[in-house]
Amino acid sequence: MPVLEIHDLVTNYVTPQGNVDAVSRISFTVEEGQTFGLAGESGCGKTTAAMSIMGLLPSNGRVMGGQIILDGEDLLKKDEKELRKIRWKKMSIVFQGAMNALNPVLNVGEQISEVILEKEEITRNDAMDRVRELFDLVEIEPSRIVDYPHEFSGGMRQRVMIAMALACHPKLVIADEPITALDVIVQNQILDLMKDLQGKLNLSQILITHDLSVIAETCDKVGIMYAGKLVEYAEAGPVFKTPLHPYTSALIGAYPSIVGEKKTLNFIPGSPPNLINPPTGCRFHPRCPYAKDVCSREEPGYVEEEPGHYAACHFVTELRDRLRLEDRR
Amino acid sequence: MAQESLTKGSLRRERFSTSVRRFRGFWALYRQSRIGMFGLFLVLSFVAVALAAPWVAPYDPRALVGKPFERPGEDHVLGTDQVGRDIYSQLIWGSRVSLMVGLFASAFSVAIGTAIGLVSGYLRGPIDTVMMRITDLFITLPNIPLMLILAAIIGRSVWNIILVIAVTGWTGTARMVRAQTLSIKERPYVEAARSVGARDSQIMFRHILPNIIPLIFANAIVGIVNAILAESGLSFLGLGDPTKPSWGLILRHANEVGAMATGRLWFIIPPGICIMLIAIGFAFSSYSLDQILNPRLRERRG
Amino acid sequence: MGFKEYVGKRTLHGVVTIFLAVTLNFILFRIMPGDPTRAVSGDPRVDTATRLALIAKFGLDRPLFEQYFIYLYNLLRGELGISFVQIGRPVIDIILGRKMVNTIILMGSSMFIAFILGIVVGVFAAWRRGTRIDISFIVISLATYSMPVFWFGMLLLLFFSYYINIFPIAGTITPGLVHPNFLAYAKDYLHHLMAPMITLGVSFFGGYFLFMRDTILDVFTEDYMLTARAKGLSDRKILFKHAMRNALLPMVSLMGVHVTFLISGATMTETVFSWDGLGRLIYDSVRNNDYPVLQGIFLFMAVLVVVASILSDVVNAFLDPRIKEAVD
Numbered sequence: 001m002p003v004l005e006i007h008d009l010v011t012n013y014v015t016p017q018g019n020v021d022a023v024s025r026i027s028f029t030v031e032e033g034q035t036f037g038l039a040g041e042s043g044c045g046k047t048t049a050a051m052s053i054m055g056l057l058p059s060n061g062r063v064m065g066g067q068i069i070l071d072g073e074d075l076l077k078k079d080e081k082e083l084r085k086i087r088w089k090k091m092s093i094v095f096q097g098a099m100n101a102l103n104p105v106l107n108v109g110e111q112i113s114e115v116i117l118e119k120e121e122i123t124r125n126d127a128m129d130r131v132r133e134l135f136d137l138v139e140i141e142p143s144r145i146v147d148y149p150h151e152f153s154g155g156m157r158q159r160v161m162i163a164m165a166l167a168c169h170p171k172l173v174i175a176d177e178p179i180t181a182l183d184v185i186v187q188n189q190i191l192d193l194m195k196d197l198q199g200k201l202n203l204s205q206i207l208i209t210h211d212l213s214v215i216a217e218t219c220d221k222v223g224i225m226y227a228g229k230l231v232e233y234a235e236a237g238p239v240f241k242t243p244l245h246p247y248t249s250a251l252i253g254a255y256p257s258i259v260g261e262k263k264t265l266n267f268i269p270g271s272p273p274n275l276i277n278p279p280t281g282c283r284f285h286p287r288c289p290y291a292k293d294v295c296s297r298e299e300p301g302y303v304e305e306e307p308g309h310y311a312a313c314h315f316v317t318e319l320r321d322r323l324r325l326e327d328r329r
Numbered sequence: 330m331a332q333e334s335l336t337k338g339s340l341r342r343e344r345f346s347t348s349v350r351r352f353r354g355f356w357a358l359y360r361q362s363r364i365g366m367f368g369l370f371l372v373l374s375f376v377a378v379a380l381a382a383p384w385v386a387p388y389d390p391r392a393l394v395g396k397p398f399e400r401p402g403e404d405h406v407l408g409t410d411q412v413g414r415d416i417y418s419q420l421i422w423g424s425r426v427s428l429m430v431g432l433f434a435s436a437f438s439v440a441i442g443t444a445i446g447l448v449s450g451y452l453r454g455p456i457d458t459v460m461m462r463i464t465d466l467f468i469t470l471p472n473i474p475l476m477l478i479l480a481a482i483i484g485r486s487v488w489n490i491i492l493v494i495a496v497t498g499w500t501g502t503a504r505m506v507r508a509q510t511l512s513i514k515e516r517p518y519v520e521a522a523r524s525v526g527a528r529d530s531q532i533m534f535r536h537i538l539p540n541i542i543p544l545i546f547a548n549a550i551v552g553i554v555n556a557i558l559a560e561s562g563l564s565f566l567g568l569g570d571p572t573k574p575s576w577g578l579i580l581r582h583a584n585e586v587g588a589m590a591t592g593r594l595w596f597i598i599p600p601g602i603c604i605m606l607i608a609i610g611f612a613f614s615s616y617s618l619d620q621i622l623n624p625r626l627r628e629r630r631g
Numbered sequence: 632m633g634f635k636e637y638v639g640k641r642t643l644h645g646v647v648t649i650f651l652a653v654t655l656n657f658i659l660f661r662i663m664p665g666d667p668t669r670a671v672s673g674d675p676r677v678d679t680a681t682r683l684a685l686i687a688k689f690g691l692d693r694p695l696f697e698q699y700f701i702y703l704y705n706l707l708r709g710e711l712g713i714s715f716v717q718i719g720r721p722v723i724d725i726i727l728g729r730k731m732v733n734t735i736i737l738m739g740s741s742m743f744i745a746f747i748l749g750i751v752v753g754v755f756a757a758w759r760r761g762t763r764i765d766i767s768f769i770v771i772s773l774a775t776y777s778m779p780v781f782w783f784g785m786l787l788l789l790f791f792s793y794y795i796n797i798f799p800i801a802g803t804i805t806p807g808l809v810h811p812n813f814l815a816y817a818k819d820y821l822h823h824l825m826a827p828m829i830t831l832g833v834s835f836f837g838g839y840f841l842f843m844r845d846t847i848l849d850v851f852t853e854d855y856m857l858t859a860r861a862k863g864l865s866d867r868k869i870l871f872k873h874a875m876r877n878a879l880l881p882m883v884s885l886m887g888v889h890v891t892f893l894i895s896g897a898t899m900t901e902t903v904f905s906w907d908g909l910g911r912l913i914y915d916s917v918r919n920n921d922y923p924v925l926q927g928i929f930l931f932m933a934v935l936v937v938v939a940s941i942l943s944d945v946v947n948a949f950l951d952p953r954i955k956e957a958v959d
Binding site: 462463465466468469470471472473475497501554558559561562565566567568577580583584588589590591592594597598600601604605606608609612613616 | 644647648651652655773774776777778779780781782783785786788789792793794800888891894895898899902903913914917918929932933936937940
Binding site: 083084086087093101102106 | 853854855857858859860861862863864865868872873876877880950951952953
């Protein structure tokens with residue numbers, strides 16, 4: 001059974017200017033022991049999706065429909081009290097920029113052990129022991145559990161966040177831009193750590209990022225989001241080797257290869273649409289080089305061009321070879 | 330638009346019209362706040378009364394125009410005090426003292442505080458240290474003892490009150506301005522200005538100060554509330570000018586003759602209500618101002 | 632720098648400030664017009680013998696510069712002069728006695744109540760932001776903030792002493808009453824303490840409430856609050872363990888600054904309620920032009936404020952782990 005199933009999730013934000021259609025009917029599955037990558041530009045809805053799963057939307061955010069089935073239970077049918085019990089025990093999250101995600105006036109051992117003590121019947125000493133083990137796991141000196149967040153560097157703080165996320169052995173860990181706020185060398189270290197943990201603990205993860213190279217390195221399955229929609233969904237290999245959606249292809253193309261020949265950077269002209277009044281039909285059509293009439297009228301459904309490889313475009317079959325060629329250009 | 334020459338004059342005009350536009354936008358926002366508008370209404374009412382005092386007050390506030398302790402009646406709307414002066418007239422004239430002290434004391438205190446905070450925060454080093462020690466000293470000065478020392482030396486007058494309140498009240502502004510200066514100093518455009526060769530005074534006044542002005546203004550309004558309350562307190566203690574009618578002075582008389590023990594409501598309640606209303610007027614206005622100007626408060630609405 | 636170094640540094644600052652205050656005190660009282668020695672000895676109520684003794688003791692016939700050092704020397708020995716009104720009684724006796732205790736009890740209890748109530752209600756109002764309870768407290772706070780302390784006291788007396796007799800009209804204890812034991816004395820004292828304490832406390836409550844509410848709302852926007860929610864902690868834990876601890880830090884600093892206002896407030900409250908403390912002493916000394924006493928009180932207050940300020944900074948540093956590491 002998959003750890004997480006999302007079906008037709010719709011999330012809106014209510015603002016004075018109107019309703020923001022932030023997540024518009026997305027569906028995906030995360031199997032046990034799998035890392036699912038959710039990729040896309042800033043503002044495409046990936047964080048909103050994560051917050052919807054955790055139930056941490058701000059006061060003006062509302063899940064309007066769909067199902068979020070974690071370990072067999074639909075989270076959207078649960079009230080706040082039940083959700084609170086599930087949080088951290090079954091699913092946890094590593095936030096971006098642990099700079100401020102840790103409370104400055106409590107030491108890190110306290111912050112991690114408090115959630116263990118809250119969720120399990122365990123003595124304080126045993127909880128602290130587990131914190132020490134967790135620190136060991138993320139390669140921090142266990143004696144540092146009495147230190148305060150400001151005494152750690154950025155990378156170390158992120159390790160602390162990871163340790164904290166694993167504290168109650170959750171079924172699902174969501175990592176929202178876990179390394180974006182770090183400098184490059186540290187990014188690599190944390191990435192290696194995450195891959196290591198993934199292997200050791202057989203973690204089920206959702207990795208959210210705009211950085212495709214990270215996804216390529218760590219994820220089993222990928223979902224590409226654009227303007228609140230999931231436009232491509234497949235295993236990692238196929239997505240990168242044979243992208244089927246123009247947006248995916250453009251996104252990949254925007255990353256220069258270090259071994260390839262020198263070429264001018266491809267970028268996607270225009271900017272992401274306003275989600276209060278999203279474009280009609282396919283939301284990508286204003287920026288798509290292959291757009292035709294139908295694209296502005298009808299929203300494309302998912303086409304399973306290859307087994308397990310879906311893309312939401314009217315011209316998947318027609319474009320598949322061209323996209324591959326463009327990428328190699 | 331493209332070929333307009335950037336003369337000093339045209340720049341100044343553009344800056345002016347931008348300020349006007351910004352003010353209009355600000356006013357539109359302010360008008361939405363019921364609290365703010367109510368506060369403004371109160372303030373303006375008192376200002377009107379103060380300005381029109383000679384024509385609105387039925388009697389000369391210092392003249393003995395009735396029997397002592399007369400209850401409110403036809404001749405005297407709010408009765409008379411312990412020697413026979415009309416209370417209602419004293420209230421009307423008292424608004425002048427309150428407003429004058431409030432506005433001037435706050436203005437001076439904000440001016441001093443801003444100057445010290447700006448210089449201290451910008452120049453840092455030994456100047457900063459010295460000024461901070463001086464600020465610490467002034468924080469410890471309670472206004473009452475200082476006022477009575479001054480009263481003993483120079484005598485009792487409204488200007489002394491203004492002086493004392495200003496001298497004991499600038500420290501809050503100084504600290505805030507210094508903190509703001511320290512943070513704004515690090516911003517890229519200040520560094521850019523410096524690298525272009527701008528003089529220190531230019532940077533302070535053209536770049537840093539305009540950014541602080543909204544907060545200073547909000548501070549000033551709060552300062553008015555504090556100054557008015559301080560003035561009433563000082564007058565109550567007998568440190569004010571006994572010849573000028575002030576609300577605190579009326580209450581002093583009431584206290585001295587034990588009006589509480591004899592149930593003379595009209596002596597006690599109206600002056601306090603006046604102080605309260607004018608303070609509320611300014612406090613409400615400042616509350617609205619703060620809501621609009623403080624970016625963190627805006628962020629919270631999410 | 633470590634915690635101890637911070638305390639040391641802060642204390643040094645405090646000493647410097649007290650020194651400056653002492654000097655200011657000296658200057659102010661010495662520059663009074665007319666006979667420069669008037670402040671200490673020139674008052675006609677003081678008889679010649681005493682006056683000569685005072686002149687000798689304070690070196691008032693010496694140049695100003697020497698006077699300054701004599702003044703400092705006398706200060707260190709606790710010699711603050713002699714009261715004009717209570718002839719012959721040393722100022723320091725008058726200050727450091729019954730009156731000081733009464734004032735400290737009044738100030739301490741009011742501040743304590745205002746602080747605790749302000750925090751608890753502030754946290755609660757922030758949590759239930761926008762609800763009727765929140766708004767009512769905001770209105771109450773703005774109203775009490777705009778009310779002069781002494782007027783509120785007068786109203787209390789008018790309504791709850793004159794009209795309805797709950798509170799006694801004046802003093803710290805019922806005059807003339809002989810108390811059989813300490814308990815009875817304490818009861819009487821507390822009964823008299825009620826009204827002034829409520830008055831002074833209410834005047835501070837508004838400020839603390841609004842500040843706490845404001846600070847907590849700021850804390851709510853911090854990222855670590857989202858983390859706390861994500862961890863599925865109970866509302867109470869989130870509020871009190873995570874939010875409040877962070878919000879308390881600025882509150883403690885605020886208390887340090889408030890001591891000055893506490894002194895002014897106490898003065899006015901004591902005057903209205905005839906509470907036998909230093910505030911009332913100020914009022915009486917002003918009326919009687921008893922300068923030595925005024926000078927002494929001024930000094931005492933400066934020291935009090937500095938000590939309170941140092942204490943609040945030290946407590947702040949103790950509570951906030953970040954400061955222990957930071958350099959000034």
